[in-house]
Structures are given as C-alpha cells and as structure tokens.
Amino acid sequence: MHIEKFNAAVMQRATRWRRALGMMLALVLCVAGLGTVGVSSAQAAQVSEVQGKTFKVATDTTFAPFEFRDSSGQMVGIDMDLLHAIAKDQGFNVQIQSLGFNAALQAMSSGQADGVIAGMTITDERKAIYDFSDSYFQSGVQMAIAKNNDAIKGYEDLKGKTVVAKTGAEGEMFAKKNAAKYGYTVKSVDQSATMYEMVKSGNADAVVDDYPVLAYGIQQGNGLKTVTPKVPGGDYGFAVNKGQNADLLKAFNAGLANLKKSGEYDKILAKYLGEDSSVKPATADSTAKKSFIDLAKDAFPALMTGLKNTMLITAISFVIALVLGIVLGLVRVSPNKPLSWVARVYVAVFRGTPILVWAFFFYFGIPQIIGHSINIWVAGALTLSLNAGAYLVEIVRGAIESVNHGQMEGARSLGLSYNQAMRKVILPQAVKIGTPAIINQLVIMLKDSSLLLAIGFGELLYQAQQIYAANFRVTETLLMVGVIYFVAITLLTWLANIVDRRMNKR
Amino acid sequence: MSATNETTVNETTTGGAAENAAATHETHQPEVASAAPAVPEHKGQVVIDVRDLRKTFGKTEVLKGIDCQVHAGEVISIIGPSGAGKSTFLRCLNGLDTPTSGSVIVNGYDIADPKTDIDKVRTQIGMVFQHFNLFPNMTVAENIMLAPTLIKKVPADQARARALELLRTVGLEEKIDANPDSLSGGQKQRVAIARSLAMDPDIMLFDEATSALDPEMVGDVLQVIRDLANKGMTMLLVTHEMAFAREVSTRVIFTDAGIIEEEGTPAQIFGNPQSPRLRSFLSKVL
Numbered sequence: 001m002h003i004e005k006f007n008a009a010v011m012q013r014a015t016r017w018r019r020a021l022g023m024m025l026a027l028v029l030c031v032a033g034l035g036t037v038g039v040s041s042a043q044a045a046q047v048s049e050v051q052g053k054t055f056k057v058a059t060d061t062t063f064a065p066f067e068f069r070d071s072s073g074q075m076v077g078i079d080m081d082l083l084h085a086i087a088k089d090q091g092f093n094v095q096i097q098s099l100g101f102n103a104a105l106q107a108m109s110s111g112q113a114d115g116v117i118a119g120m121t122i123t124d125e126r127k128a129i130y131d132f133s134d135s136y137f138q139s140g141v142q143m144a145i146a147k148n149n150d151a152i153k154g155y156e157d158l159k160g161k162t163v164v165a166k167t168g169a170e171g172e173m174f175a176k177k178n179a180a181k182y183g184y185t186v187k188s189v190d191q192s193a194t195m196y197e198m199v200k201s202g203n204a205d206a207v208v209d210d211y212p213v214l215a216y217g218i219q220q221g222n223g224l225k226t227v228t229p230k231v232p233g234g235d236y237g238f239a240v241n242k243g244q245n246a247d248l249l250k251a252f253n254a255g256l257a258n259l260k261k262s263g264e265y266d267k268i269l270a271k272y273l274g275e276d277s278s279v280k281p282a283t284a285d286s287t288a289k290k291s292f293i294d295l296a297k298d299a300f301p302a303l304m305t306g307l308k309n310t311m312l313i314t315a316i317s318f319v320i321a322l323v324l325g326i327v328l329g330l331v332r333v334s335p336n337k338p339l340s341w342v343a344r345v346y347v348a349v350f351r352g353t354p355i356l357v358w359a360f361f362f363y364f365g366i367p368q369i370i371g372h373s374i375n376i377w378v379a380g381a382l383t384l385s386l387n388a389g390a391y392l393v394e395i396v397r398g399a400i401e402s403v404n405h406g407q408m409e410g411a412r413s414l415g416l417s418y419n420q421a422m423r424k425v426i427l428p429q430a431v432k433i434g435t436p437a438i439i440n441q442l443v444i445m446l447k448d449s450s451l452l453l454a455i456g457f458g459e460l461l462y463q464a465q466q467i468y469a470a471n472f473r474v475t476e477t478l479l480m481v482g483v484i485y486f487v488a489i490t491l492l493t494w495l496a497n498i499v500d501r502r503m504n505k506r
Numbered sequence: 507m508s509a510t511n512e513t514t515v516n517e518t519t520t521g522g523a524a525e526n527a528a529a530t531h532e533t534h535q536p537e538v539a540s541a542a543p544a545v546p547e548h549k550g551q552v553v554i555d556v557r558d559l560r561k562t563f564g565k566t567e568v569l570k571g572i573d574c575q576v577h578a579g580e581v582i583s584i585i586g587p588s589g590a591g592k593s594t595f596l597r598c599l600n601g602l603d604t605p606t607s608g609s610v611i612v613n614g615y616d617i618a619d620p621k622t623d624i625d626k627v628r629t630q631i632g633m634v635f636q637h638f639n640l641f642p643n644m645t646v647a648e649n650i651m652l653a654p655t656l657i658k659k660v661p662a663d664q665a666r667a668r669a670l671e672l673l674r675t676v677g678l679e680e681k682i683d684a685n686p687d688s689l690s691g692g693q694k695q696r697v698a699i700a701r702s703l704a705m706d707p708d709i710m711l712f713d714e715a716t717s718a719l720d721p722e723m724v725g726d727v728l729q730v731i732r733d734l735a736n737k738g739m740t741m742l743l744v745t746h747e748m749a750f751a752r753e754v755s756t757r758v759i760f761t762d763a764g765i766i767e768e769e770g771t772p773a774q775i776f777g778n779p780q781s782p783r784l785r786s787f788l789s790k791v792l
Contacts, residue, residue, distance in 0.1 A: 404637075404639075406635060406637050406638075406639040407639060407641065409602055409635065409639060410635065410638075410639030410640070410641070410698075411641070411652075412602065412625075412628065413600060413602065413628055413631075413632075413633040413635075413702075414628065414629070414652070414653040414657075414701070414702070414705060415625050415626065415628040415629035415653055415657050415705060416625070416652075416653060416656065416657065417625050420656060420657075424641075424652060424656065425641050425643070425652075428643040429641075429642065429643050432643070
C-alpha cells in the first residue's frame, strides 16, 4: 500500500527528471553540434572562469614518478606533466609549490595554495574535507625488500619484522590493516627515499609503497626487489578545499577528459612507467648506475640554486637578527625595568621553543589568523631572525656585562650620560668581546636555515632531498651537500674573522 | 665659538679658585658667585654640604649618619679601617652611589634629588679611581679629549692642545698617542688624573688612588696630587698613605663603622688623637 504510493511518486518524479534530462541532453548535443563548427569559441565559453588565471598548486617534494626534480632542477613527473597539459588545454596558469605531502595539505587548508596534486588517493575521510577531481590514475600498493634478502618470500615471513610505510599514504593503510594478521610492526616516515634507505640499511625489513613509485625506484636502481604481486588500490585525484575553487576543479576534469581523448594522457604515463609496467613486478636495475662525477654534474645546478637561497636567507635573517639582538640587548641591560622585562620574555620564548614550530607557525598559522598568505621568504626570515635574535640578545648582554664595571663609572664620573657612555665606551669594547660569539651564531644560523625545508623553502638541503628522491642516491647526494655546507661555512668563518681583526684591531 | 668662551671661563675659574684658596687660610675673601648656601666661616664658601647621610646596601647600613661641610680650597683626607664606608661616602658625593637618606648638596646641587641633572654636576667634580678606569678602546689623548669634545663641544684641535698641556703637568706628554694598555700603573693613574682635570672640575675626589700601584709608582702620583693641592684645588682623598695625608691635608677625617669618629687638622689627628678607636687604628698603620 505504502510502497505502491511511494513507487508512484518516484515514477512521477523520475518522469519529470527524465524529461528535464532529455532537454538538457538536447541542449548539450546542440552545443556539441555547434562545437564541430567552431570548437575554439565553445571551449572558450566553457572555461572562461579559469582562463588566464594563475593557480597555486601545492605538491609533494619527493614522490617520483609523480613529482620530482629532474637533473636541471625542473619539477617533473606524472602529476606535473598532467597538470601542465591540463592547464595548457584549459588556458590557465599554475604555480607549483613543492612542499611535501603533509605540508601541501596544510598549505591548502591555510589558504596558501588553491589545490593539491600529490599522488593523493581519494578516500571517504578526505572527501569530507576536500573536493576531488575525477580519478586521473588508478594506483595500488606493493611490498618490496632488499635485493639480497632471500628470507622473505611473502607476507607470512614478516612475523616480528618491521615494515616501513609512508605517513598518510595508501601503503601505510595497507600495512597497518595487515599488521596484526602477519605479526609485524609498522613504522611510518615521510619520504620514499628514506624508506628505501631504511630497508637497505636493515633498519626495516620491508617497505610498502605505492607501486608506481616502487617500480620507478627499482628501475632507478634503488637496491630493492618485489616478491609479492601488486595490490590494486585507490584512485588518485586532484584536490581543492571543500566548497572552494569549483571552477578549477571543473577545468581540471574537462582538461583530463580532453587529454584522455587525444591520447596525450597515455603518452605521459608511458613516459614514466613504461608501456606495461603496471602489470609485471619490476626487478632488475635496467639502467646503468651513474658515476659519482656524473651524479655531481647533474646535481650541481640545483645544489647551487639551493646554496644561493641558503646564503641569501641567512644574510637577510642575520641582519635583522643583529639589529634585534643589539637593540634588545641594550634594552635588556638598561636600568628601565619594564623594557628589560620585555626583552627577557622575548629571549625566554624564542630560546625555549624549537625553530620548526615557528617555521610552521609563520608559514601556516599566521595566514589563518590574518586571512591571507605569507611569502615563504618572509616566513623563513622571520623564523630564523627571531630565533637567532634571542641568542644575540644574550650575546650582546653578556658582552656588555663583561666590560669592566669601572668603565661605566669612569665615563659617568666625567659627566657622560648613560647613553653617551654606552655608545663611546662600553659598546666599542663589548663589540670586541662579543664578535667571536656573534660569528658563531651566524654559522649556527646558516646551518639552521636547512630546517626551512620543512615548509618547502628551496634551500640547499631541500634541493638535495629533491635530487635523491628522484635518483635514490641518498648517501652520495648528502655527501655532496655536506661538503658544500662545510666549504661555505669555512669560507664564511674565515671572512668573518678577517672583518673581526680589521674592525677590532686584534 | 661658545665652546671656546666656555673653556676660557673655566680656566679662569680654576685660576681664581687657586688664588682664592691660597688666601682663605688667613683672611676673609669676598665670595665668588656660587649657589651654595652662605655659611659664615672664616674659610672659603661651602661647596659640599652633607647632612645626616645614610646609605644602605641590602640590609647592611654602610653610612650611619654623616655630617660634613667642605669649603673651597680644602684638602681633606679620609682615613679609617676597611669597611668604614670611606669609598661609599666619596661615591655619594658625585652620585655614583645614591644616598638612602639625608642630603648631599654639591656646588648648590642636591645630589639625592632625582630631578638634579647629575651629568652636569659630575662635570664639576673629577673622580680618580683605584683601578684608573682608563678606556682601553681609546688612546691616551682620546681618553682625555672624550668628555670635553662630547659634552662641552670643544673642537678636537683645542681639546688635544689641552690634553697635551695636562699631560705635561703630569709628566707624560710623550705618551699622548700611546694605548693605555702599554702604560704602567703609575702612568695610567696620572693619565686618569689628567682626564678628570680636562673638564676643569671645581672639586677632585680620589678614591684610594695609589692603592693598586707598585710602591715605586706611588711617589709620581702623589706628586701630581700634591701639585694640585698647592694650586688650591678642593680635594677629598680616601687614602692609606698616612704620611702623605699628614703632609698635604688641611683637614683629616677619621671614619669608622659608618660614622665620622674624629676630625681635625693633621697635627691634631696624628699628633693628639682623642678617641680610642683612632688611637688603635693609628697604632696599626703608622
């Protein structure tokens, strides 16, 4: 009875819908018909919302073959090539922000980026927070072990072992889901290259990673092999914040459809995965291993860019920190109690908190408070200068206080004011005392600047990460970076000591 | 222009004070312009007037009520055992230590009053320290020229000429471009005295000026102080040199445990001490 009535209502509604659909279909066909006559005008009308606009798209740093830097330092990979092809097809521009997977999502949440493309699996949890495009890649996960490991032949051999997986990625979900069943423990880290190094070095026994990444890595000669078949998994999608940038999403879907139709989509995939790499488990290191010299040659341009950025952000931050340190150092020793207290609180706060917390706060936190994004140079310089400034306040204070008390009394007894005595008598001596410690702080700051890689600042170590994420030559790349840091810091110290000797007549 | 005038005026003042002081011991002298309260005395006008001065550091009362008037041209030695408050008393006179209570009037300025321009008062009071406190970041000349050029805006060439002149009076003109670190203790102290004199002070305070010196250096420094005394400079010396105090002073003050225990002419203090404590002190140091 009830059901019949309900059915009738549904039927009625369905008919109405069908009629509406029919009309829309006719309209679409009409437009399509026109399209055959004037394609360009129809396309222009369709994408006018995004035409000519520039979108900031955040991505991972190190997710080969989806995103990584080639030897010229260019971001390439399936995600990058697809995004650029879609952008070209749809007539919008993209500005890539290579931040790391978690940082990319944070950046989008805080409004620093319009979208994220980072080999991200479409899940129900994520759908609650983000709007996804159509799937642009059907992924899956696969397990790999060290090439020379003959003990592990399948999941059953993992009892009591450690399996490493990527934080927040599909591989981690798979690994955790089966951890109890096979009796292994899961360890999560941030980067594929790190995971592979852990397996090779024996810190973990197996890795579960997205199969395209794994296949690409094995082909690059990362020293791993697979023993189990691929587990078909989720779909990758391009994400925007829920309810935002609908035009961008629409354009992405339209562009993707066009690429698939034109065959360009298949071409891009084949470029990175080979013709049928999705089927057979990859084993051999087919490509010959590059020599260290060739590796260094390839890495050189990107590393020099990194060194330049490292030096520049250090220089900018150091100048700010020095001004801050001297001003607040003077305030700190001044007889003015409330002001001195302000300086003391500043020092306590910035000495008592890690640099990384401030990097995240300035780059991701502040934009959510003030409502617009912050330039990464500004965030980076704020982080480094406020941190080093706190130490410089203490260095300046210590230097001033280590000038013999009699110097101030001698100057004051002649009738010099406090400020005159400070400027003419105390500070020149304090500078001499404090300069070695200040130079030391400069060196510390240069090294600390590497922490800015966490927010995706393109400094030296960040560039290195990009490189070894693509070529999996972690040790050699880090060795190069270590040498560059060492040379740069040695030169800087040498230069600073010359300035010190000249200035302070040592 | 105005700076030049100022220097000239100050030099005249020093000369005047000298004449004045030389005369004060015998005759009444018409008062030179001064803001100090006129006290009917047969000496020069009162330039330092200390009433019930008390100074406490934390819970320790170092000065327990000092009363003392100093007249222009007087040379006063302050003697007494360590911890008697001699240096603290001296430092309260130019505000290096702030009096806890009581009043300290110097050249008409109330030192204890926070509204007093203490920097200005200090230009009129020279102070010489036990440890010299020369500025190691400057040459001897720069040490002496700093205050005149910075505060009185004396042109550098004039300030240097004056520095040379002062160094000549302390016997160190050849050291004008030396670094303080290259000088002996006695030489440093004589430069420090020259540095104080460069501001043409009316009053000089010597805080154990020879205590940190090797014995063979003491004589040169005492000679410079003696010369100043002979020129009529108003001076207060905290000293352990009893023979020198006896020779150069017009008055000797014996302090013990934060009070002035006894005072008088050198002849009275050293020749006929009254209080048992002074007698005990003298028996130890003489």
